[in-house]
Amino acid sequence: MARAEGRGVDVSAPGTAEAGHIEEMLRQVTPGRYDAYEALLHALADEAAGRLWMLLWQGAPGSPAAQYGNMQVDGHGYAPCVTSAQELAASGWTRAHEVVTGPGIARALYPDGWGIWLNPHAPGGGVGIPWPDLRRIATGLERMPAGPLRISEPSLQIPQFYALLTQNAHRTPAVRSLRRAWVQPALGAPYLAVGLDLYESGQAAVESVRLMMRQSVGAVPDGLPVSTVAMSDDRDPVTMWLRANARPFYDRDAHLGSAPAGGYGYPPPAHRF
Secondary structure, eight states: OOBOOSOOOOOOTTHHHHHHHHHHHHHHOOTTOHHHHHHHHHHHHOTTTOEEEEEEEESOTTOTTOEEOOEEETTEEEEEEESSHHHHHHHTOOSOEEEEEHHHHHHHHGGGTEEEEEOTTSTTOOEEEOHHHHHHHHHOGGGSOBSSOEEEOOOOOOHHHHHHHHHHHHTOTTEEEEEEEEEEOSBSOOEEEEEEEESOOSHHHHHHHHHHHHHHGGGSOTTOOEEEEETTOTTOHHHHHHHHHOOOSEEHHHHHSOOOTTOSOOOSOOEEO
16 A cells, blocks of 8 residues: 655645646546647646645555555556545545645655556546656656557667667677667657666766767667667666567677577567556
8 A cells, every 4th residue: 555655735725726727637538538648647747736635545644654545457556536625525535635746646656656546436437647657747757758658679670770889889888788679659759769788877887878879879860769768777668678578689798708599689579568
């Protein structure tokens, strides 16, 4: 059960209009309307306006013993909440509650793999925000692609780029290995993702890897977006796919020793996150 750790905020009368904006966006969300869902995420990400009423299963707001309610949907955990004082009354919830900001609750819940479920009492059952989207709210919506993501093996034939990147990686001591994936966000252009597995993550190592990428992207065809992900990031959906499905196209340890049986390549199936 998700713990509540004193993230409450004061809410006065202006909060009614703020909650109304979230509820307006919420009403637009229907299956397949990823643009409406993204607009809802932007409303929740507003530090000043994104207010939520979290339902406490036990304890009082600010108490060390306070715990949010929880619900399981398709094997994933969510903390139920409502979007206004009016919705709280309509829900019939009689235990305590805690008013929080959208970014605040996102930062608190996503590291443990929890999402939130908005207005589960409403007709249709409300809307769930899974933990990957809470991560986007917490770290910046524009910094990560909009899900759900379709991730697969790249089919683009760009040997010049891979050859140059491999050459530059071999000259960059911080790089242990490189993987690749083709990512198609729900909104926006698809792109090539390069997974960076580093021996260390200090500033000098990071700067050397940035230089490696700058020296390599000149070989990328015009108009092809390229992004990088850290293989050390346990909560990045692209990293999770790369770990499970992609073998390195550059592996320093294998290069120094003997190549693994089967050589380099990718397993065939495509997966969705």
